[in-house]
Amino acid sequence: xxxxxxxxxxxxxxxSPEHSGPMDVVSLGRIADHNRMAQEKGDRPVVTVCSGRPQxxxxxxCRVIGNRTLPIICENGVWMYDxxxxxxxxxxxxxxxxxxxxxxxxxxxxxxxGRRGVTMQPxxxxxxxxxxxxxxxxxxLMPELERVxxxxxxxxxxxxxxxxxxxxxxxxxxxxxxxxxxxxTGLRRERMAGIGxxxxxxxxxxxxxxxxxxxxxxxxxxxxxxxxAGRAEAEGVVQLLDAIRD
Numbered sequence: 274x275x276x277x278x279x280x281x282x283x284x285x286x287x288x289s290p291e292h293s294g295p296m297d298v299v300s301l302g303r304i305a306d307h308n309r310m311a312q313e314k315g316d317r318p319v320v321t322v323c324s325g326r327p328q329x330x331x332x333x334x335c336r337v338i339g340n341r342t343l344p345i346i347c348e349n350g351v352w353m354y355d356x357x358x359x360x361x362x363x364x365x366x367x368x369x370x371x372x373x374x375x376x377x378x379x380x381x382x383x384x385x386x387g388r389r390g391v392t393m394q395p396x397x398x399x400x401x402x403x404x405x406x407x408x409x410x411x412x413x414l415m416p417e418l419e420r421v422x423x424x425x426x427x428x429x430x431x432x433x434x435x436x437x438x439x440x441x442x443x444x445x446x447x448x449x450x451x452x453x454x455x456x457x458t459g460l461r462r463e464r465m466a467g468i469g470x471x472x473x474x475x476x477x478x479x480x481x482x483x484x485x486x487x488x489x490x491x492x493x494x495x496x497x498x499x500x501x502a503g504r505a506e507a508e509g510v511v512q513l514l515d516a517i518r519d
Contacts, residue, residue: 276517277318278464279343281451281477284324284334286470287487288507291435296337300507305339307514312342317518318466320510321454323447323477325349325439327396328361344457349441349473350450351399353457364445364453367399371442375399378427378440386414394437401429401440411438434471448476455480466517468510469494485513 487509
């Protein structure tokens with residue numbers, strides 16, 4: 274009997290590095306083998322993804338790890354993609370007004386921050402991710418962003434990953450995405466495990482009964498984990514999948 278029915282796994286810093294280096298295709302192949310056995314024999318939980326990455330990137334990762342049966346969460350809760358039906362489902366709590374707000378804020382970023390070397394990650398529909406080659410520049414921008422967003426009435430939650438600033442709609446998150454996934458599939462918290470590496474993944478921790486971190490995770494999240502792998506990123510994920518089968 275399997276202990277869990279699903280593993281909710283972050284992408285950046287877990288399945289893939291957040292930087293532009295190559296993916297660990299050997300470890301990803303082992304995770305794909307895990308999913309093949311999970312879906313053929315039902316003896317282990319299926320690994321799905323919950324990520325801030327744009328939908329096309331997350332869907333590609335879903336295919337790489339061989340998840341054919343469970344929805345994935347993309348863009349920090351904006352999208353749910355269902356590989357069974359091939360549907361792209363935006364959170365119904367996102368209105369046309371919210372999309373207009375994102376467009377206005379994106380325009381401000383292009384006009385005011387573009388000349389400072391700040392760019393926006395392509396492919397996002399209802400959020401903004403900012404990038405600069407010098408991470409320190411982004412950290413210095415955080416207070417300014419929060420002031421401008423408050424002044425303009427743009428309801429964003431502003432947070433820092435390893436390399437990006439994420440500006441997400443305040444009422445949409447990985448947590449709301451997981452709740453939509455559970456409603457669609459019937460999955461229950463006590464039968465779910467999670468994997469993450471930064472504090473944005475605390476939303477995963479809160480909605481699963483077992484949580485693990487790869488070795489590269491931030492210390493604050495490691496303190497909340499049930500298990501911390503001895504290896505980083507995808508190698509660490511493989512170790513965590515082994516741990517929940519022991």
